[in-house]
Amino acid sequence: MEQTQQKIIDYYNAFYSAEGFSYYPPAFTKAVLKSLCRKAGVAPGTRVLDVGCATGYYSAILASLGYDVTGIDISETGIQKARERYPDIRFEVQDATALPYAKGSFDFVFALGVSVANTRDLGELHRWLEHLMGVLTPGGTLALLGGSTLTGAVSEHSDWFNHTWGEIKGFIPSWATQVRGPWLTHFRLMQMLPPSLSMNGVMTRLMRWVPMGFQRRIVLLLKK
Secondary structure (H helix, E strand, C coil), rough: CCCCCCHHHHHHHHHCCCCCCCCCCCHHHHHHHHHHHHHHHCCCCCCCEEEECCCCCHHHHHCCCCEEEEEEECHHHHHHHHHHCCCCEEEEEECCCCCCCCCCEEEEEEEEEHHHCCCCCHHHHHHCCCCCCCEEEEEEEEEEEECCCCCCCCCCCCEEECCCHHHHCCCCCCCCCCEEEEEEEEEHHHHCCCHHHHHCCHHHHHHCCCCCCCCEEEEEEEEE
């Protein structure tokens, strides 16, 4: 969203006060996240930062997989609901562009559909990714996930950019020493197929030929 921070906060406070996001069922989502973590090489028991956690749905499923999870969101309403629904998980109101955590605080940063990534300014995106990398332990992994129809257009019912494949390839920052992806996939594929088949170059090429109106899931894994 190319808006002021306060407008973004107001939008999400109102959004979470109403219906909020729709999610796949827990068992389905658990299989997806387990597949992603396996692909990223993140072992249960490690420390995970869920950036843009909303009302805590993904945080709770990551916790059920055995991870030590901290969920953050800029929306006080979202965090309040997350704390009410999942009182055993740490949730904090934080700005994802100004994290207060020290280097080495987390082993895995999980960033799915975060509004900060909703930009065509690749310099801005790279600076934000580097900021996220700053809270990771040496050897830690950052997973950036998003959605796109690859059309280059803004979604009809939101301000979300549907980045083109050329833009998605530009997500990779020059400072990254280890890069896996970006891949195009879909949660249904991640649930049905093993990570080696659902997140790879062949699947990405196939997904590029799916009709443009179909939303793919973007997966990018970074180390620094």
